[in-house]
Amino acid sequence: MHIRPFSAVRPTPEKASAVAAVPYDVVDTAEARALAAGNPASFLHVSRPEIDMPDGTDCASEAAYAQAKKALDALLASGTLVRDPDPKFYAYRQVMGNHAQTGIVATFDTKDYLAGVLKQHEKTRRDKEDDRTRHIEILHAHTGPAFLTYKDDPALDALVAEACAGAPLYDFVAPDGIRHTVWEIAYGHECRADELVELFARIPVAYIADGHHRSAAASRYAREQGFAGESRWFLAVAFPASQLRILPYNRLVADLNGLTAGQFLEQVKARFTVTAAADGVPAAGRHARMFLAGAWYDLAWEVPAGTDVVSALDVSVLQDRLLAPVLGIGDPRTSPRISFMGGVRPLAELQERVADGRDAVAFSMYPVTVGEMMAIADAGAVMPPKSTWFEPKLRSGLFVHAV
Numbered sequence: 001m002h003i004r005p006f007s008a009v010r011p012t013p014e015k016a017s018a019v020a021a022v023p024y025d026v027v028d029t030a031e032a033r034a035l036a037a038g039n040p041a042s043f044l045h046v047s048r049p050e051i052d053m054p055d056g057t058d059c060a061s062e063a064a065y066a067q068a069k070k071a072l073d074a075l076l077a078s079g080t081l082v083r084d085p086d087p088k089f090y091a092y093r094q095v096m097g098n099h100a101q102t103g104i105v106a107t108f109d110t111k112d113y114l115a116g117v118l119k120q121h122e123k124t125r126r127d128k129e130d131d132r133t134r135h136i137e138i139l140h141a142h143t144g145p146a147f148l149t150y151k152d153d154p155a156l157d158a159l160v161a162e163a164c165a166g167a168p169l170y171d172f173v174a175p176d177g178i179r180h181t182v183w184e185i186a187y188g189h190e191c192r193a194d195e196l197v198e199l200f201a202r203i204p205v206a207y208i209a210d211g212h213h214r215s216a217a218a219s220r221y222a223r224e225q226g227f228a229g230e231s232r233w234f235l236a237v238a239f240p241a242s243q244l245r246i247l248p249y250n251r252l253v254a255d256l257n258g259l260t261a262g263q264f265l266e267q268v269k270a271r272f273t274v275t276a277a278a279d280g281v282p283a284a285g286r287h288a289r290m291f292l293a294g295a296w297y298d299l300a301w302e303v304p305a306g307t308d309v310v311s312a313l314d315v316s317v318l319q320d321r322l323l324a325p326v327l328g329i330g331d332p333r334t335s336p337r338i339s340f341m342g343g344v345r346p347l348a349e350l351q352e353r354v355a356d357g358r359d360a361v362a363f364s365m366y367p368v369t370v371g372e373m374m375a376i377a378d379a380g381a382v383m384p385p386k387s388t389w390f391e392p393k394l395r396s397g398l399f400v401h402a403v
Contacts, residue, residue: 049067050064091183094392096179101244145237156199246373276295277298
């Protein structure tokens with residue numbers, strides 16, 4: 001696997017906390033507008049430019065891309081963002097509660113992506129690829145990093161720990177309570193950037209945890225540019241697999257497909273072992289919790305020997321045994337009757353949406369493991385949609401890669 005340092009476009013230290021923003025794809029326009037209100041430095045003005053445009057503006061329109069470019073140029077002109085004169089790597093640590101993860105910020109080779117060295121576990125949608133590609137074309141920049149993981153390497157762990165021993169470039173706590181700390185790793189420093197390149201070259205593969213569309217768009221742009229110069233390289237942060245935390249991705253269905261709650265429960269009992277439950281937290285894999293008509297139920301099942309890795313996933317079992325045949329959710333990617341809630345949100349919200357009638361039934365899932373994700377990617381397979389929710393999310397705006 002090939003990495004390179006880069007001359008980052010980044011905030012000045014005193015502006016980092018104001019600039020740093022949640023990823024563009026975890027908030028809608030209204031949420032982004034509220035988060036950026038009163039903060040002209042927020043990177044959401046770049047990543048969600050429609051917040052500064054009339055209501056109803058298409059976020060994937062040429063006007064929106066032009067507004068994003070205008071916002072990025074304004075941050076540079078004001079001195080809020082500056083460009084490092086020398087190429088560097090960075091170590092980026094996030095602490096959320098008692099969970100910490102530290103990754104390396106670098107540019108990664110799009111040719112490795114195209115060769116399958118950077119493995120995928122999700123399908124991408126053409127419209128989302130088009131959007132991210134056009135964003136790069138207009139801004140001439142990768143504005144949000146992809147999130148990669150690799151199997152732990154003790155020598156690499158030691159070098160990262162050494163890099164994090166000095167004074168940080170940034171260190172702040174975001175409004176959501178997550179702490180973000182960044183250290184520079186420059187050539188000629190005691191933390192040996194050249195050795196970092198060599199250690200990554202020994203790692204045979206990495207896995208895209210989050211950012212499939214950003215990675216695909218960067219590779220498309222690189223091909224358009226003939227892989228010339230910086231276009232060949234794209235922005236990402238790579239973490240050791242042992243430090244990743246995957247939360248569940250829960251499901252809600254708007255109606256029971258014409259069944260009463262009692263009739264639906266009988267259909268569930270015909271397909272799973274069903275018992276009453278005190279709460280919505282599954283105890284282990286091959287279990288899910290269901291909230292229906294004011295009560296929680298535990299759903300348990302066995303997976304036959306020889307079942308492939310994708311079909312054995314809990315979300316696949318629920319989809320194949322219940323959501324499709326009983327509730328009529330044939331394609332969860334396109335059905336308007338199913339919605340999803342990341343595990344970072346409290347289960348009380350899931351329960352509330354059923355209790356107040358917005359949805360008819362909710363399913364609380366056990367999270368996919370990092371090992372399952374890697375096994376699926378290694379098999380060249382893809383997960384069902386909305387299978388993984390990685391937390392904490394990488395902040396946008398702390399690093400921009402000009403191309």
